[in-house]
Amino acid sequence: MNLEPELQLLQAAAAGERRAQLALYELCYPVLISAARRYYHNTDEQMTVVNNSFVKVIQYLNNYETGRFLSWVKRIISNEIIDEYRRNKRYNELYRFDAPVEERGAPDFQTDQIFSHEQLQRMLLSLSEPARLVFNLFAIEGYSHKEIAQMLGVTEETSKWHTKMARKKLRELIENIHE
Amino acid sequence: MNNPVKDPLDELFSSLNDLVQESPSPAFVQDLEARLDALEKKRRKPLLIWWFFSALGAVLFSGSYFLFFSNHAANQGQQHAENKNNTSAQAMTKKQMDTTSTSSSSSLSSSSSTFLSSSTNLIAAHPTTSSTLLSSSVSSSNAAPSTDKTRVQEETYIINPILLSDDHEKDCVLIVDQPTPVLPKAVVPTKKRIQHQIGLQFGVSGIFSSFDLPASHPLLTDDQMKLFRETREFGERNTSSWDFNLRYGMSINNWQLQTGLHYFEWGEQLQYDVISVEGTNRYRYLSVPLLLGYSFDFGKIRMSPFTGLAYGKCLTANGNYIEPQVNGVTLVTAKNFAGTFIGQLELQYVLNSKLVFTCTPVYRRALGPLIDQQLIVNSYQSLGLQTGFLYRF
Numbered sequence: 001m002n003l004e005p006e007l008q009l010l011q012a013a014a015a016g017e018r019r020a021q022l023a024l025y026e027l028c029y030p031v032l033i034s035a036a037r038r039y040y041h042n043t044d045e046q047m048t049v050v051n052n053s054f055v056k057v058i059q060y061l062n063n064y065e066t067g068r069f070l071s072w073v074k075r076i077i078s079n080e081i082i083d084e085y086r087r088n089k090r091y092n093e094l095y096r097f098d099a100p101v102e103e104r105g106a107p108d109f110q111t112d113q114i115f116s117h118e119q120l121q122r123m124l125l126s127l128s129e130p131a132r133l134v135f136n137l138f139a140i141e142g143y144s145h146k147e148i149a150q151m152l153g154v155t156e157e158t159s160k161w162h163t164k165m166a167r168k169k170l171r172e173l174i175e176n177i178h179e
Numbered sequence: 180m181n182n183p184v185k186d187p188l189d190e191l192f193s194s195l196n197d198l199v200q201e202s203p204s205p206a207f208v209q210d211l212e213a214r215l216d217a218l219e220k221k222r223r224k225p226l227l228i229w230w231f232f233s234a235l236g237a238v239l240f241s242g243s244y245f246l247f248f249s250n251h252a253a254n255q256g257q258q259h260a261e262n263k264n265n266t267s268a269q270a271m272t273k274k275q276m277d278t279t280s281t282s283s284s285s286s287l288s289s290s291s292s293t294f295l296s297s298s299t300n301l302i303a304a305h306p307t308t309s310s311t312l313l314s315s316s317v318s319s320s321n322a323a324p325s326t327d328k329t330r331v332q333e334e335t336y337i338i339n340p341i342l343l344s345d346d347h348e349k350d351c352v353l354i355v356d357q358p359t360p361v362l363p364k365a366v367v368p369t370k371k372r373i374q375h376q377i378g379l380q381f382g383v384s385g386i387f388s389s390f391d392l393p394a395s396h397p398l399l400t401d402d403q404m405k406l407f408r409e410t411r412e413f414g415e416r417n418t419s420s421w422d423f424n425l426r427y428g429m430s431i432n433n434w435q436l437q438t439g440l441h442y443f444e445w446g447e448q449l450q451y452d453v454i455s456v457e458g459t460n461r462y463r464y465l466s467v468p469l470l471l472g473y474s475f476d477f478g479k480i481r482m483s484p485f486t487g488l489a490y491g492k493c494l495t496a497n498g499n500y501i502e503p504q505v506n507g508v509t510l511v512t513a514k515n516f517a518g519t520f521i522g523q524l525e526l527q528y529v530l531n532s533k534l535v536f537t538c539t540p541v542y543r544r545a546l547g548p549l550i551d552q553q554l555i556v557n558s559y560q561s562l563g564l565q566t567g568f569l570y571r572f
Contacts, residue, residue, distance in 0.1 A: 016219060018212075025211060030198040038195055050203075051211045055218055056397045063553050076397035083401050120195055139189035140196055151400045167188050174188075 004069050014061035025054055028073050035077045038136050041125050049084060053077040078141055082151055085133060113177070123173045127166050134159050135166035373431050376569045380424040380537060384563025387417050388447035391548070391556040399503055407503045407554070414451040414501060418459055420444035422541070422563055435472040435483055440465060441491070445513070445549055445559040451501045454508070460498035462513040462549060466491025468521055481527040481535075488546075489519040503554045511552045518546035527569070535569040 005027050012020035032053055036046040053076050064072055115123075124132060134152075137143045138159065143151070145159040152159070185193075203211075392408050395401060426439035446461040470487030496513040503509075523541040530536055543561045550557040 016222075018215065021215060022208065022211075025208070026202060029203045029207075030201050033201060033203075034195065034198060047207055047210055050207065051214050053397075054211060055214045056395075058215065059218060060397050079397055079400055083395060086401055115191065117195060117199065120192055124192065124195070135192075139186070140193050142193075151402070153402050167186065170188055170192070 010061060010064070010069070013058060021058060024057075028054060028057065028070070031070050031073050032077050035074065035081070037121055038124055038140065039081050039132065049077065049080055052084075053080040056080065074141070078137070079151075081133075085129075113174075115174075119177075123170055126173065127169055131162045131166040131169065134162035135170075138163050139166075373429065374571055376428040376430070376535070376571045378424075378426050378428070378535075378537065378567055378569035380422075380426065380539065380565040380567030382422040382424075382539075382541070382563050382565030383419055384422050384443060384541070384543070384561040385417060385419050386445055386447065386559060386561045388415060388445070389558050389560075390415070391558070392554065396503070396554065403504065406505055407501070410451060410453060410501055410505050414449055414453075416448040416450070418446055418448045418461075420446070420461070420561075422565055424565060424567070426569075428569070430474065433474050433476075435470075435474055435485065437470040437472065437485060437487070438468060441468045441489055442466075443519075443543065443561070443563075445545060445561070446498070447557075449499065449501075451508075453505055454501060456499070456501070456508055458499065460500075461495060462498065463494040464491040464517060464519075465494055466519060468519075470521060470523070472525070474527075479529045481529065483525040483527065485521070485523045485525060487521055489521055489543075490516065491519065492516055498550065500555050509552075509555065511550050511555050513549050514551075517549055520544045520546060533571050535571060537565075537567050537569055539565045541565055 005024055009020055009024055009027075013024045029050070032050040033046065036049045040046045040049065053073070056076050057073055060076075124136070127135065134148060137148050137151070138145065145156045145163070148154075148159040149156045390411060392404065392411075394404075396404055399407070420443060423442040424439060426437055426441075428435060428437045430436075442463070442465050444461050444463050446459060448457075448459050450457040466489035468487060468489035470485040472483045472485035474481050474483040493513050493515050496515065498511050498513065499508045500511060501508060521541065521543050523539050525537055525539045528536045528538075541561075541563045543563075545559045548556045548558050
């Protein structure tokens with residue numbers, strides 16, 4: 001599914017036309033809610049982050065120039081989640097590591113089982129908050145450890161360590177489902 | 180974003196990026212509408228303030244305009260009437276020097292003359308074309324009322340000489356309760372003094388630059404915003420510029436109007452150590468000011484506070500600032516046309532009837548941000564001193 005909004009719709013939404021804004025919300029909602037669900041259990045928290053992000057989309061719509069609109073929206077919600085994480089002082093939960101963390105080069109995990117989105121989301125949400133945040137940013141959103149370290153104000157090693165821990169936990173969960 | 184070697188587990192979970200068509204629930208939409216309403220209110224607020232100040236300015240301007248010109252018209256009317264009275268009085272004085280004059284209320288009543296008296300004018304009832312000539316004379320304050328037929332003194336003002344018929348004299352009623360009204364001995368007409376002046380002024384100004392940054396930005400994290408803000412705070416400093424002012428002024432009595440051509444600059448010094456960039460941004464403007472002032476005279480020295488607006492064209496518009504990601508410079512362009520508020524206190528020393536030396540502290544403030552490009556939003560104000568000469572004609 002890849003639906004980019006028309007320029008007219010963006011202009012009308014930026015001009016403050018409520019109907020256009022709601023139409024744009026309808027279009028952005030799948031992107032926003034799928035991101036929110038990967039980070040938050042609670043529907044209220046999901047609603048807050050989704051709607052705050054969309055308000056920022058409207059607020060900065062005039063600054064949007066080129067590129068894929070939905071990717072831009074995705075970046076906005078990622079930053080909103082990171083900021084929210086910092087605002088709630090969850091930042092301290094990110095354990096810091098300066099010792100080098102060995103990253104696995106070769107994949108040693110294989111499964112033929114097909115998982116639904118709900119199952120994957122449930123597994124993701126069972127991770128600790130810092131591990132979930134880093135794993136989401138690295139594995140799903142595609143940020144590098146360097147970028148994550150900059151965004152979260154931690155070392156690259158910390159980011160790698162949390163990714164490693166998340167993978168370990170997720171593997172265990174998948175193996176449990178197998179059994 | 181780079182992730183060259185993908186772990187199969189990561190691959191599995193990245194499938195969560197695939198979007199599923201889904202509509203928001205009514206609760207989500209309701210919450211969003213409340214947030215959008217709040218955003219709309221926030222946006223409208225500055226607009227309302229702007230309209231309020233514009234309306235206030237318009238009211239003040241039109242109020243002062245009408246006040247100034249209505250006073251001016253009233254003065255002219257009064258002056259005109261006084262001139263007329265003086266002329267007729269002088270003519271009558273010459274003609275009626277030998278005629279009997281009634282100089283007090285008692286003498287007026289005894290001769291059955293009728294006058295309706297106001298504080299300054301005597302108005303006759305039943306004026307006719309008969310041969311009886313009555314003229315009221317009003318003595319100066321220290322002159323005692325006299326019943327004698329005396330020649331009218333030079334300082335006596337004769338107002339409204341009126342002819343009454345003998346028949347009507349009986350009907351006339353004197354309504355003079357008040358003491359004899361006293362007119363000033365000599366009424367000096369207030370003449371409108373218009374003077375023009377042209378002049379040249381040079382000066383130096385200190386420019387104070389300030390920038391606005393939103394608390395957050397969708398594409399930058401709080402940390403990135405903080406770093407960007409700090410880098411700009413440390414890296415941008417005030418600067419100075421030359422000013423030049425070719426001016427024309429017109430004074431109507433003590434009111435002063437000023438216009439002309441005004442050259443000044445906005446800008447700041449840059450020294451971004453993190454990216455080893457330094458320099459100075461200069462946005463040069465040539466403006467036409469329109470200033471209104473009022474002058475206070477103290478002998479050879481005159482002090483005139485002025486205020487007004489200038490609207491100008493940008494001559495040099497390009498500038499550089501550090502990028503929000505703090506890894507390079509971004510080019511910006513200043514507004515092509517910009518308004519400026521000007522307040523100045525002009526001190527003049529009159530060298531002779533034609534030449535005046537001026538020394539003027541000037542405060543300027545750019546109306547609105549001069550640079551408004553995404554995260555670079557800069558506003559400016561300056562304080563300077565101009566000196567020069569004026570030629571009056």
